[in-house]
Structure formats: C-alpha cells, structure tokens
Amino acid sequence: MRDTRTAxxxxxxxxxxxxxxxxxxxASTGLVDSGARMSVRGVSKSYTTDRGVVKQVLASVSFDVxxxxxxxxxxxxxxxxxxxxxxxxxxxxxTSGEVYFDGSPVTAPPERLALVFQDYSRSLMPWMTVEKxxxxxxxxxxxxxxxxxxxxxxxxxxxxxxxxxxxxPWQLSGGMQQRVAIARAIAYQPDAxxxxxxxxxxxxxxxxxxxxLILALKKQYRMTIxxxxxxxxxxxxxxxxxxxxxxxxxxxxxxxxxxxxxHRDQLVTKSLPEFVELRNTVLTAVRRPVGDPTA
Amino acid sequence: MSTQSVRIxxxxxxxxxxxxxxxxxxxxxxxxxLADGLLIQPDREPDARRRGARAxxxxxxxxxxxxxxxxxxxxxxxxxxxxxxxxxxxxTIWDRxxxxxxxxxxxxxxxxxxxxLVLGYAAATLVGxxxxxxxxxLPAVNRFFxxxxxxxxxxxxxxxxxxxxxxxxxxxxxxxxxxxxxxxWPILLNTTDGIRSQDLxxxxxxxxxxxRFRDRLFRVxxxxxxxxxxxxxxxSLSIAVIVVIATxxxxxxxxxxxxLLKAQAGFDLTGMWSGLVLMGIIGYLLNVIFELxxxxxxxxxxxxxxxxxR
Ligand SMILES: Nc1ncnc2c1ncn2[C@@H]1O[C@H](COP(=O)(O)OP(=O)(O)O)[C@@H](O)[C@H]1O
Ligand SMILES: [Mg+2]
Numbered sequence: 001m002r003d004t005r006t007a008x009x010x011x012x013x014x015x016x017x018x019x020x021x022x023x024x025x026x027a028s029t030g031l032v033d034s035g036a037r038m039s040v041r042g043v044s045k046s047y048t049t050d051r052g053v054v055k056q057v058l059a060s061v062s063f064d065v066x067x068x069x070x071x072x073x074x075x076x077x078x079x080x081x082x083x084x085x086x087x088x089x090x091x092x093x094x095t096s097g098e099v100y101f102d103g104s105p106v107t108a109p110p111e112r113l114a115l116v117f118q119d120y121s122r123s124l125m126p127w128m129t130v131e132k133x134x135x136x137x138x139x140x141x142x143x144x145x146x147x148x149x150x151x152x153x154x155x156x157x158x159x160x161x162x163x164x165x166x167x168x169p170w171q172l173s174g175g176m177q178q179r180v181a182i183a184r185a186i187a188y189q190p191d192a193x194x195x196x197x198x199x200x201x202x203x204x205x206x207x208x209x210x211x212x213l214i215l216a217l218k219k220q221y222r223m224t225i226x227x228x229x230x231x232x233x234x235x236x237x238x239x240x241x242x243x244x245x246x247x248x249x250x251x252x253x254x255x256x257x258x259x260x261x262x263h264r265d266q267l268v269t270k271s272l273p274e275f276v277e278l279r280n281t282v283l284t285a286v287r288r289p290v291g292d293p294t295a
Numbered sequence: 296m297s298t299q300s301v302r303i304x305x306x307x308x309x310x311x312x313x314x315x316x317x318x319x320x321x322x323x324x325x326x327x328x329l330a331d332g333l334l335i336q337p338d339r340e341p342d343a344r345r346r347g348a349r350a351x352x353x354x355x356x357x358x359x360x361x362x363x364x365x366x367x368x369x370x371x372x373x374x375x376x377x378x379x380x381x382x383x384x385x386x387t388i389w390d391r392x393x394x395x396x397x398x399x400x401x402x403x404x405x406x407x408x409x410x411x412l413v414l415g416y417a418a419a420t421l422v423g424x425x426x427x428x429x430x431x432x433l434p435a436v437n438r439f440f441x442x443x444x445x446x447x448x449x450x451x452x453x454x455x456x457x458x459x460x461x462x463x464x465x466x467x468x469x470x471x472x473x474x475x476x477x478x479x480w481p482i483l484l485n486t487t488d489g490i491r492s493q494d495l496x497x498x499x500x501x502x503x504x505x506x507r508f509r510d511r512l513f514r515v516x517x518x519x520x521x522x523x524x525x526x527x528x529x530x531s532l533s534i535a536v537i538v539v540i541a542t543x544x545x546x547x548x549x550x551x552x553x554x555l556l557k558a559q560a561g562f563d564l565t566g567m568w569s570g571l572v573l574m575g576i577i578g579y580l581l582n583v584i585f586e587l588x589x590x591x592x593x594x595x596x597x598x599x600x601x602x603x604x605r
Contacts, residue, residue, distance in 0.1 A: 089503050094330035108505075115503045122496040127518040127595040136514060170599045188504065 007063035072235035075245030131165030175206035415474025427486025452477030485527030489520030
C-alpha cells in the first residue's frame with residue numbers, strides 16, 4: 001500500500017471518479033429509504049489546522065451498506081479512512097453530505113452500532129479488568145449484574161478467550177487485547193460493526209485467526225460489518241464488496257463485488273482463480289493513478 | 296517534609312530499576328511461548344530467581360535507612376558532648392518529646408492541627424477535582440474564569456491570613472479556609488490538564504458506546520486523569536502542612552504551630568526541638584499514607600509503564 005501513496009498525482013478528476021462511482025455503486029440511489037443499513041451520501045470533510053489552513057480530506061464519498069453485508073474499505077494511508085469511519089459512527093459530523101443509519105440521519109453515535117478501533121491498546125481502559133471493560137457499555141442498558149457477567153463471558157468465549165475476565169488489558173498480548181475489544185463490541189449486541197484496521201498491528205498468524213473469527217462472528221450474530229484495511233488480500237477474503245478509496249481529496253474510486261460465497265477458508269478461498277482475479281482487480285484500482293482512463 | 300519526600304522518591308526509583316531488571320529477563324524466555332500472546336506470568340519464573348528478587352525487594356528499603364540512622368547517631372553523640380543552649384542534647388529532646396507529645400503534656404495540641412489539616416486537605420481535593428472537571432469539560436467556563444484564576448492563584452496563601460481572620464475569626468475555620476486556598480490550585484490545574492490530555496481513542500470509545508455521563512466521568516475521565524490528579528494532590532499535601540503550621544503560628548491559640556512559637560518565645564529550646572521532631576514524624580507518616588493510597592489507586596499505571604505484572 002505504501003507505494004500507492006506516492007503514486008497519487010495532485011490532479012483531481014472528481015467528475016470522472018464520481019461517474020465511475022455511480023456506475024459501480026449500481027443500485028444505490030439518492031433514496032434514503034433504500035433498505036440500506038448504512039448510507040453515506042456525498043460526504044465531504046475538511047479539517048482546519050491550527051494555522052487556519054483548510055485541508056480537504058474527503059470529497060463527496062457515497063456508498064450504501066446493505067443489512068448483513070460485509071464491506072471492506074481499502075485506500076492508501078492518509079486517504080481519510082478513519083475520518084470516514086468516524087463520520088459513519090457519528091463521532092464527527094461531515095463538512096457536507098449525510099450519513100444514515102437504518103434510514104435515520106446520524107447526528108450522534110447510533111445505538112445499534114459498535115466501533116472497533118485501530119489502536120486497541122488505547123481503546124481498552126487500563127484501569128479496568130477485562131470483564132469491566134466488556135461490561136462498561138452495558139451499564140446504560142440497566143441489565144442485572146448476572147446478565148452483564150454472562151454476556152461478558154459469552155462474548156469472551158466467542159472470541160476464543162477463556163477465563164481472563166479478572167486480568168487487566170496490559171497483562172495481555174496485542175492479539176488478545178484486540179480480541180477483548182471485539183468481545184466488548186459483541187457483548188454490546190450491535191446490528192452493525194465498524195472496524196478500523198483491526199488487525200494492522202498483530203502478527204500474521206493471529207491476523208488470519210482473527211479474520212476467520214470475524215467471519216464466524218458475523219454469521220453467528222448476523223451483523224453488518226464495515227472493515228477498513230490496508231491489506232487487499234484480507235479485504236477480498238473477508239468481504240462481499242470492496243470499496244476502493246483514492247485521490248486527493250479522497251472519493252470512491254471503484255466498487256468491486258466479491259462473489260466468493262458465504263463460506264471462506266484461508267487455504268481454499270485464497271487459491272481460487274476468482275480470488276486471484278478479484279485481488280488483482282482491487283490492486284489495480286488501488287495502484288492506478290488518478291486520471292488514468294483505463295477503467 | 297520536602298527533603299523526606301525526595302529521599303523516598305529516589306529510593307523508590309532505585310527499587311523500580313531493580314524490579315525492571317528482574318522482570319526484563321522474563322520476555323526472553325517467554326517470548327516464544329507468546330505465540331498467541333500469553334501473559335508474562337510471574338509464576339513461570341524459576342523459583343530461585345524469584346526468591347532472590349523477593350529478598351532484594353525486601354532489603355532495598357533498608358538501604359534508605361542508612362543515612363537517617365547514621366545522622367541520628369551522630370547527632371546523638373555530638374550533642375551529648377557539647378552543651379549548647381540552641382542545640383540541646385538529642386537525648387534531652389527525645390525525653391521531652393516523649394513527655395510532651397506522647398505522655399500527654401501537650402498531646403491535645405496535636406488534634407487541632409491534624410483536624411484542620413485533614414479537613415482542609417479533603418475539602419481542597421474535592422473542590423479542586425470538581426472545578427478541574429468543570430473547567431476541562433466546559434471550555435466556555437474555563438475561558439471565563441481562567442484569567443481570574445491566574446490572578447487569584449498568584450496571591451500567596453499566607454498573605455491572605457489577615458483577610459481570613461477578619462472574615463472567619465481565629466478559629467479552625469480560618470485554618471481550614473487557608474489550607475483550602477493554598478492547596479486547591481495544584482489539584483485543580485492538574486485535574487484540568489489531565490482530562491484535557493485524555494487520549495482521543497479513549498474519548499471516542501466512551502462516546503461511541505454512548506456511556507452515561509456518570510459512567511463516563513467516574514469510570515473513564517477521572518481514572519484516565521488520575522495519575523496527574525494524584526501528582527497534584529501530592530504537591531498540595533506539602534502545601535497544606537506548611538499553611539496549617541504557619542497559620543497556627545500567626546493567629547491560633549492552639550495547635551502545634553502555636554506551641555512552636557510559644558516555646559521559642561519562652562526560650563524553651565528543648566520544647567521547640569521536640570515540636571520540630573513531631574512535625575517531621577507527622578510529615579513522614581502523611582507521606583507514607585499518601586504513597587500507600589497512590590500505589591493502590593495507580594496500580595494499573597505503574598504496572599503499565601514499569602512492566603510489573605502483579
Ligand atoms: N483531527 C484532525 N485535524 C486535522 N487533520 C486531520 C485530523 N484527523 C485526520 N487529519 C488528516 O486527515 C487525513 C486523513 O486522516 P485519516 O482519516 O486518519 O486517514 P487514514 O485513516 O486513511 O490513514 C490525514 O492527512 C490527516 O493528517
Ligand atoms: Mg486510519
């Protein structure tokens with residue numbers, strides 16, 4: 001991915017990119033009531049730096065996510081993927097455009113949505129035990145203590161962690177910490193799960209374990225999942241659709257449907273010719289400099 | 296008081312470095328077993344090494360006793376040989392200390408001092424944290440009050456003794472009031488600072504899970520700022536001791552400060568020295584209690600940054 005960052009020329013061809021987006025996005029129209037779980041409509045975001053310089057990060061990003069769909073978002077680092085996810089999660093209002101969750105405009109974090117952060121080590125509270133971390137979001141649901149405890153141990157079991165409720169996050173390895181963060185999200189019982197480069201800083205073995213874990217959890221809990229990733233193999237392997245972001249400011253470059261079925265396997269799926277082809281399609285889209293006419 | 300806390304600080308650092316070295320060795324032999332990230336488990340430490348480390352941990356604090364023991368012994372011997380009016384023999388001071396402060400001669404003077412110290416310090420902590428939170432969470436309030444605070448804070452607490460005496464009299468209220476005024480600032484400013492520097496990911500986490508305000512405050516915001524709040528409280532504790540003794544010297548008719556001044560005025564040098572010994576002991580004990588509380592409250596913080604898995 002790193003090489004693509006330098007390959008971005010400053011020129012912008014927003015018109016072309018948008019046309020491409022509309023074609024690729026296919027069914028998605030301006031309708032809010034399209035049955036989508038999440039809708040992103042022409043979202044732009046500009047940051048004003050301390051010195052008053054306005055920097056546009058996102059330029060009119062639009063896409064839909066259907067219920068129980070698994071969407072992967074790929075793009076070079078600094079493209080604004082985290083920015084986009086924070087807008088989706090209701091943590092940051094876009095400069096223009098709208099975000100909808102189940103048809104209602106998002107102005108605050110939606111109740112039925114959970115977010116797993118890129119920096120898991122900083123998203124867990126180090127002053128709380130693992131169990132307290134997992135049950136913290138449940139407190140407002142006014143559940144009985146035993147129910148909270150049960151949800152917590154179920155979620156921890158679901159992510160493959162046994163009896164570690166009494167440990168502190170800093171006593172765990174990175175992979176285990178990320179599992180705790182995922183368990184916290186699952187115990188919250190969301191309809192949609194957003195993940196920001198969830199496996200970027202764990203080792204390769206843990207990474208593929210966690211990929212399969214997420215796929216299994218998605219089936220089990222029937223969640224809608226949006227995952228941001230750097231890893232194109234991972235994006236294709238896990239998702240039903242890959243959204244390629246690029247340009248400066250960033251917009252949707254291309255949307256790639258991943259018709260690899262609902263059952264995925266690290267060895268089998270990744271050696272399918274279709275997988276290789278999809279992977280190359282995405283890679284080409286990521287690498288292609290903005291303005292290259294070959295679509 | 297301050298020299299004592301410095302000495303304790305140095306001692307602890309020495310101990311921590313040693314702990315680090317013993318712990319450091321663990322990831323080495325644990326490294327491979329970390330495949331799916333097991334903990335660094337103290338139980339896996341070989342027995343002998345663990346015993347050695349424990350013995351060292353138990354002996355280390357004793358190193359800090361060397362200088363005090365040598366100094367007191369030297370003082371005892373030297374002061375016994377010469378008889379100076381200003382520096383009475385330590386044995387005499389000690390006798391006087393036992394009779395005055397332990398066997399009842401002036402034990403009653405300890406309580407007003409301790410009471411105003413504890414009440415004032417507790418109130419300063421409560422007020423400091425409350426307003427620190429307000430200023431951190433409500434930037435508008437902060438902008439409104441910040442200049443005033445900077446001005447008020449610049450006034451030395453002791454300069455306000457006359458004002459407080461006029462307003463509150465010469466009783467315990469004045470002492471408590473002055474302790475609050477002197478001790479509140481480090482706590483307030485550190486609380487605001489600690490909350491402002493809160494990690495963005497932690498803040499996003501709290502918001503995205505829609506935590507109720509009280510959960511956010513008591514389970515996220517305050518704990519995350521607790522290392523800085525405790526640092527402020529530590530500074531404030533020394534200030535509180537200084538303010539209460541000074542106030543007693545100037546306005547009170549009771550308390551240790553008042554005793555010290557009366558002893559000096561009556562040329563009772565032995566009595567004055569016994570009061571100083573008492574203050575040293577009280578200051579030391581307060582520090583010990585504070586460190587115990589701090590260790591408890593900030594256990595996670597020490598463990599995180601020092602890699603101690605206990
Ligand atoms: N709070 C902020 N203030 C100013 N600039 C920001 C802020 N957050 C992100 N940016 C800038 O926006 C761009 C996109 O950031 P980000 O969304 O984190 O990208 P990505 O997650 O794709 O790596 C970066 O250039 C970054 O410097
Ligand atoms: Mg990012």
